[in-house]
Amino acid sequence: MDFEIQLPEEITELMNKGGLPSPEMMNFYVDEKERIFFIDFEIDQSLIEIERKILQYNRIDKNTPVEQRKPIKLFIYSYGGELDAMFSFIDVVALSKTPVWTINAGIAMSAALVMLLSGQKRFALPHSTALIHSGSGGTQGTFEQSKMAMDYYEKQVVKMREYIMAHSAIDKKTMTKNKAKDWYLDANEQVNFGIVDKICDDVDEFN
Numbered sequence: 001m002d003f004e005i006q007l008p009e010e011i012t013e014l015m016n017k018g019g020l021p022s023p024e025m026m027n028f029y030v031d032e033k034e035r036i037f038f039i040d041f042e043i044d045q046s047l048i049e050i051e052r053k054i055l056q057y058n059r060i061d062k063n064t065p066v067e068q069r070k071p072i073k074l075f076i077y078s079y080g081g082e083l084d085a086m087f088s089f090i091d092v093v094a095l096s097k098t099p100v101w102t103i104n105a106g107i108a109m110s111a112a113l114v115m116l117l118s119g120q121k122r123f124a125l126p127h128s129t130a131l132i133h134s135g136s137g138g139t140q141g142t143f144e145q146s147k148m149a150m151d152y153y154e155k156q157v158v159k160m161r162e163y164i165m166a167h168s169a170i171d172k173k174t175m176t177k178n179k180a181k182d183w184y185l186d187a188n189e190q191v192n193f194g195i196v197d198k199i200c201d202d203v204d205e206f207n
Contacts, residue, residue, distance in 0.1 A: 035072045043081025043089075043111045050074070051092040054100065061098045071099040074119065080110030080131075083156045090118040090163070104128040104187075104196060113195070114160055117167040122196040123205065130185040130195055132164065132178065169194030 031037065035057060037050050054072060061069045093100045093115075102119030109131035116122060116130065124130075161175055170193050190196045198205075 035070055036075070037073070038075045038077070038105070039112070039115070040075075040077040040105075043078055043115070044085050045082070047085050047089045051089060054092055054096050054098070057098050058096055066097050066099070069098045071101050071121070072096070073101045073103065074115070075103045075105040076108045076112050076116055077106045078109065078112035078115075079107060080112050083111055083153075083160060086111035086114055087156075087159070089115055093118040103200065104130060104190065107131075109133075111160075114163055117164060117195060123198060123200040124187045124190045124196040126187050126199055126201055128187050128190070130190050132183045132185070133181070167194075 032053070037053070039047070039050070057069075057072055099120045100118070101121040101123070102116045103122075104116055104124040106125060106128050108116040108128070110133055113130045113132060161179065164170060165172060165175055174193075185193065185195065187196075187199045191199060
């Protein structure tokens with residue numbers, strides 16, 4: 001029996017010119033075809049590339065019933081980052097009709113934890129850690145500019161806490177008790193507080 005492997009156009013063009021793609025590039029395209037993305041970097045504007053892919057998959061799936069669509073899987077290993085980038089990302093995930101699954105692949109802290117909460121299905125690896133904290137930020141400029149920047153940041157932090165409470169089993173009393181400290185949660189605590197649906201110890205659960 002003959003098998004035909006279809007490669008992305010960029011790879012085919014490179015090979016036709018006598019070049020070979022790097023193993024990293026090949027892995028990227030294989031993962032992209034399988035709708036698997038690894039968020040293993042600081043949360044920043046580079047997330048827009050994954051947002052584009054999420055919207056692209058929704059266009060591809062437009063005529064496919066939601067329950068039959070292949071889910072997008074996001075493996076998160078991040079210490080957090082920019083709240084603006086985080087809010088943009090979770091808004092796109094919320095708009096997605098194609099299911100988005102999130103997996104805590106080791107570390108999901110601060111903004112990355114909020115992104116973990118955005119998934120329609122949420123998993124944690126057995127030794128993963130999550131962190132909720134009040135955030136940190138610095139400002140420059142005049143007194144008025146610094147005050148406006150801090151006021152804006154405080155509003156973002158409030159929105160972040162509200163999102164966490166709305167998408168987990170963490171109530172306001174518990175959030176208030178822990179908001180001034182670095183609150184670490186192991187895999188079992190992530191399940192108990194509704195941050196993830198389950199601890200995953202079988203790779204087939206992602207399929």
